[in-house]
Amino acid sequence: MSKSKKKASKEWEPNIVTFCCNWCSYAGADLAGVSRFQYPPNIRIIRVMCSGRVDPTFLLKALKDGADGVLLSGCHIGDCHYISGNEYTDERFKKLHKIIIKQLGIDEKRVRLEWVSASEGKRWSEVVTEFTNQIKKLGPFKKSN
Amino acid sequence: MTQMKKKGEIKPVFSDNEVYMDKIYEPKMRKLLRRCYQCARCSGICQLSKVQKFTPSRIIQEILEGFEEKIITSGILNDCLTCNSCLQNCPEDVNFADIVRMARYKMRQRDAQCLDDSIAHKAMYTTISELMSYSHMEPKRDLSWVPKECEISDTGEIMYFVGCQPYFKFEFDELDNVPSDTLKIISKIEDKPIVVRKDESCCGHDLYWGQGKFEAFIDLAKKNYELFERAGVSTIITSCAEGYRTLKVEYSKLFDDFSDKFEVKHVLEYIYEKWKQGEIEFKNPDDKLVDVQFTYHDPCRLNRFLPKESTLIEDIREMFGKLKSLGYSFNEMEHNKKNALCCGVSSWMNCNERSKALRYKRLLEAKAAGTTMVTSCPKCILHFSCLQNDFEDIASIEIKDVSEFFVNLIHKVEKKKEVK
Ligand code: SF4
Numbered sequence: 001m002s003k004s005k006k007k008a009s010k011e012w013e014p015n016i017v018t019f020c021c022n023w024c025s026y027a028g029a030d031l032a033g034v035s036r037f038q039y040p041p042n043i044r045i046i047r048v049m050c051s052g053r054v055d056p057t058f059l060l061k062a063l064k065d066g067a068d069g070v071l072l073s074g075c076h077i078g079d080c081h082y083i084s085g086n087e088y089t090d091e092r093f094k095k096l097h098k099i100i101i102k103q104l105g106i107d108e109k110r111v112r113l114e115w116v117s118a119s120e121g122k123r124w125s126e127v128v129t130e131f132t133n134q135i136k137k138l139g140p141f142k143k144s145n
Numbered sequence: 146m147t148q149m150k151k152k153g154e155i156k157p158v159f160s161d162n163e164v165y166m167d168k169i170y171e172p173k174m175r176k177l178l179r180r181c182y183q184c185a186r187c188s189g190i191c192q193l194s195k196v197q198k199f200t201p202s203r204i205i206q207e208i209l210e211g212f213e214e215k216i217i218t219s220g221i222l223n224d225c226l227t228c229n230s231c232l233q234n235c236p237e238d239v240n241f242a243d244i245v246r247m248a249r250y251k252m253r254q255r256d257a258q259c260l261d262d263s264i265a266h267k268a269m270y271t272t273i274s275e276l277m278s279y280s281h282m283e284p285k286r287d288l289s290w291v292p293k294e295c296e297i298s299d300t301g302e303i304m305y306f307v308g309c310q311p312y313f314k315f316e317f318d319e320l321d322n323v324p325s326d327t328l329k330i331i332s333k334i335e336d337k338p339i340v341v342r343k344d345e346s347c348c349g350h351d352l353y354w355g356q357g358k359f360e361a362f363i364d365l366a367k368k369n370y371e372l373f374e375r376a377g378v379s380t381i382i383t384s385c386a387e388g389y390r391t392l393k394v395e396y397s398k399l400f401d402d403f404s405d406k407f408e409v410k411h412v413l414e415y416i417y418e419k420w421k422q423g424e425i426e427f428k429n430p431d432d433k434l435v436d437v438q439f440t441y442h443d444p445c446r447l448n449r450f451l452p453k454e455s456t457l458i459e460d461i462r463e464m465f466g467k468l469k470s471l472g473y474s475f476n477e478m479e480h481n482k483k484n485a486l487c488c489g490v491s492s493w494m495n496c497n498e499r500s501k502a503l504r505y506k507r508l509l510e511a512k513a514a515g516t517t518m519v520t521s522c523p524k525c526i527l528h529f530s531c532l533q534n535d536f537e538d539i540a541s542i543e544i545k546d547v548s549e550f551f552v553n554l555i556h557k558v559e560k561k562k563e564v565k
């Protein structure tokens with residue numbers, strides 16, 4: 001047991017910053033935990049009241065300060081607790097991808113927007129597992145020089 | 146925690162960077178200030194002192210008396226506009242803006258003041274600069290703005306250094322025409338294709354002056370230096386006043402052979418030279434006479450920050466005077482040339498009521514001088530046009546970049562000699 005643990009720790013593990021809105025995605029993640037759906041432990045969840053609170057700068061800053069991937073998650077369009085917060089997020093996110101992420105030469109797969117509702121615990125674990133695997137494939141964001 | 150991590154990252158290249166660091170950073174502030182004899186002219190002229198309590202001479206005195214730590218931790222130096230008006234009027238050539246720049250580096254190290262709070266737009270654009278400074282990052286710029294008639298290449302003699310304008314599109318649309326118009330001007334004059342690179346990095350101006358992130362600045366400078374060498378360019382033209390200053394002065398400070406290898410020109414300077422050499426002339430399209438009253442806002446980086454021997458300020462006025470025959474009459478604003486007022490925000494620092502008051506004052510002057518205000522700094526355009534949304538009385542002023550202003554006026558003179 002201890003041997004395999006040691007071996008595993010040598011492998012590179014991605015750091016993933018996740019922003020979850022309080023009403024849907026955070027509750028969804030909660031449900032995933034309560035229902036014991038497994039997903040990789042690489043994500044660090046930051047709870048915000050609404051996905052609209054997440055300024056595009058936060059995503060860039062996360063990458064800048066050492067994250068290998070950033071996941072932003074909110075309520076489905078139409079379900080937002082604040083009526084239209086996630087619509088703003090959607091719009092800004094598309095623009096961020098098109099103008100900044102692409103032009104900076106960052107792989108677009110590293111920054112992702114997902115809608116997960118409070119009842120989708122299963123989906124949450126699937127999304128996180130898939131995203132983590134994707135980042136693992138891409139490798140570390142900062143290639144050590 | 147992040148601070149420690151950052152230091153760790155820098156380490157592998159640190160020995161190299163230390164040499165560069167020495168050239169742009171002097172840890173003993175008092176050494177640079179000793180000449181000051183407290184005439185307090187700087188406090189009288191300081192642009193910021195008109196809208197808030199700010200007295201550079203007092204701050205200098207306090208540092209000299211040994212309260213450097215207090216000044217740095219108080220964060221008062223965050224407010225300075227680094228407009229250089231004080232240096233302009235100082236009999237002893239005390240470069241206060243330079244001190245502020247170094248103090249901001251110290252603030253970062255102390256972790257005492259969170260500079261990030263006073264960066265406009267939640268530090269979006271400075272974060273982009275910093276991301277670009279990482280050695281593994283290779284920007285892939287979108288070049289769809291390049292006009293069809295302009296030929297571009299990856300290597301060549303003359304390069305157009307675009308700067309950050311393509312990234313500003315995220316929030317602003319005022320600058321959409323600046324890169325394409327500048328390129329149009331250059332390609333009109335030059336026969337060869339112009340170098341425009343996809344992998345061009347930020348020049349690092351904001352990190353250097355505003356954010357006190359010298360390490361990232363040095364990394365960016367090194368990246369760009371390599372890029373210029375790879376592209377084999379000898380002349381670099383930029384349409385941005387801040388980029389011009391950084392490439393021309395700061396980079397030559399870092400790399401001894403920079404100024405020998407590359408000639409840096411602002412597009413305004415370039416137009417003037419070509420006009421003086423008789424290669425271009427100014428004509429209205431269709432030869433129609435217009436009636437436009439225009440004025441010119443001197444951005445600080447292309448004004449008080451120019452090398453002392455530069456005559457650019459007078460040169461451009463000579464050129465503007467000549468436009469009268471086309472119907473463009475040039476009027477000076479109340480404060481002009483070296484006394485020009487500041488737009489209030491430099492390096493994305495401190496966009497607040499006070500800096501807005503400065504901007505408002507400037508736009509009132511512009512309104513009195515004409516209907517169009519031309520300037521050569523893209524960020525000045527952004528800041529001014531942003532304020533125009535808030536106040537109706539100044540909304541009528543048309544703010545234009547020099548490239549937008551000149552693009553249709555410039556015509557290449559056909560060389561008759563060659564025909565003979
Ligand atoms: S103008 Fe120069 S000499 Fe006079 S107080 Fe200011 S820094 Fe000192």
Ligand code: SF4
Nearest residue numbers: 191225226228229231
């Ligand atoms: S640089 Fe400008 S704002 Fe700063 S002290 Fe000098 S005059 Fe005042």
